[in-house]
Amino acid sequence: MTYWTPLHSKLHQTLRCGRSLLPPGAKILVAVSGGQDSLCLGKLLLDLSSKWNWQIAIAHCDHQWSTDVGIAERVSSVARSWQLPYYLKVANMLDETEAAARKWRYQALVEIAREREFPYIVTGHTKSDRAETFLYNLIRGAGADGLAALSWKRLLTDEIALVRPILNIYRYETLEFCQQFDLPIWHDVVNENNKYARNRIRKDLIPYLQDNFNPQVENSLAQTAELLKADVEYLEEKAQQLLQTARSSNKLNRSELRNAPLAIQRRAIRQFLPLVMSKQPNFGQIEAVVGLVTAPNKSRTSSLPGGAIAEVAGEWIVFKNLSGE
Numbered sequence: 438m439t440y441w442t443p444l445h446s447k448l449h450q451t452l453r454c455g456r457s458l459l460p461p462g463a464k465i466l467v468a469v470s471g472g473q474d475s476l477c478l479g480k481l482l483l484d485l486s487s488k489w490n491w492q493i494a495i496a497h498c499d500h501q502w503s504t505d506v507g508i509a510e511r512v513s514s515v516a517r518s519w520q521l522p523y524y525l526k527v528a529n530m531l532d533e534t535e536a537a538a539r540k541w542r543y544q545a546l547v548e549i550a551r552e553r554e555f556p557y558i559v560t561g562h563t564k565s566d567r568a569e570t571f572l573y574n575l576i577r578g579a580g581a582d583g584l585a586a587l588s589w590k591r592l593l594t595d596e597i598a599l600v601r602p603i604l605n606i607y608r609y610e611t612l613e614f615c616q617q618f619d620l621p622i623w624h625d626v627v628n629e630n631n632k633y634a635r636n637r638i639r640k641d642l643i644p645y646l647q648d649n650f651n652p653q654v655e656n657s658l659a660q661t662a663e664l665l666k667a668d669v670e671y672l673e674e675k676a677q678q679l680l681q682t683a684r685s686s687n688k689l690n691r692s693e694l695r696n697a698p699l700a701i702q703r704r705a706i707r708q709f710l711p712l713v714m715s716k717q718p719n720f721g722q723i724e725a726v727v728g729l730v731t732a733p734n735k736s737r738t739s740s741l742p743g744g745a746i747a748e749v750a751g752e753w754i755v756f757k758n759l760s761g762e
């Protein structure tokens with residue numbers, strides 16, 4: 438019989454509370470790195486699976502880095518002991534950077550989910566991760582969208598959702614849980630390296646804030662992120678509506694934009710720009726176009742990535758390619 442802990446109850450409650458994160462009968466691919474958070478998540482989902490009638494499998498992504506030796510086999514043996522299917526992707530000559538690893542990992546997980554028809558990929562991101570991501574993005578400069586990062590659920594493709602079911606559980610809780618069940622936690626040495634800003638936030642900044650400002654700072658930051666998430670969703674929807682009325686092929690109507698609040702203008706322009714640019718727009722590029730909403734006729738931006746420029750033509754901002762296309 439499964440020993441039921443407060444974390445089991447917490448997850449069960451979270452899933453029942455109406456966010457429709459993981460419905461009964463779902464096919465769920467659990468991304469397990471071998472660290473404490475994803476092992477805890479895997480065990481919790483395994484124990485809850487009979488109540489929810491889920492089909493679960495474990496996925497691991499092997500970066501083939503020198504620091505990762507042996508971890509794929511360990512995750513594989515955990516999957517075996519849980520009697521769950523195990524799927525492995527192995528990288529080929531991956532750059533040793535966090536960003537490259539993350540990008541490859543999500544691609545690899547989506548590939549497995551596609552091949553094996555899993556509509557849900559779940560990761561072990563915790564409340565502590567959310568607080569750290571909040572600070573990381575705040576320090577680098579972010580709008581509400583960046584601060585609200587790490588949501589409970591988002592679509593990776595039309596058919597595959599990424600779900601983070603333990604976003605209200607702290608990292609110290611996942612550690613206690615793993616110890617209680619004697620799960621073989623793998624300690625990633627990269628997490629100890631102070632070269633990475635994220636590690637310094639976790640090891641130095643958060644404890645400093647806890648000791649000197651607010652013992653509950655992780656909770657407070659995660660709560661702010663949660664509040665902002667709802668604001669962002671609302672504002673994005675309003676911006677989408679504005680874009681529908683203001684856009685006519687590659688033009689934006691200035692009087693429609695002018696009638697909207699600045700926050701919505703910015704978002705509508707940010708939603709539109711990727712259609713005429715080769716990259717995601719940065720703050721400066723969005724502001725340059727926002728400036729054209731009230732600028733004199735014939736004003737223009739400098740060339741945007743991909744070669745297009747935006748120019749005022751009466752009541753319109755027109756996006757055109759200088760090469761004449």
Ligand SMILES: Nc1ncnc2c1ncn2[C@@H]1O[C@H](COP(=O)(O)OP(=O)(O)OP(=O)(O)O)[C@@H](O)[C@H]1O
Pocket residue numbers: 467468469470474475496497498499500539542559560561562566570
């Ligand atoms: N090598 C891996 N194989 C499978 N899943 C992984 C692997 N590494 C990370 N994950 C999944 O991602 C979760 C978050 O891990 P981690 O915080 O190291 O990633 P991250 O790249 O910082 O994530 P994010 O950028 O989304 O915050 C883990 O709990 C686990 O579910």
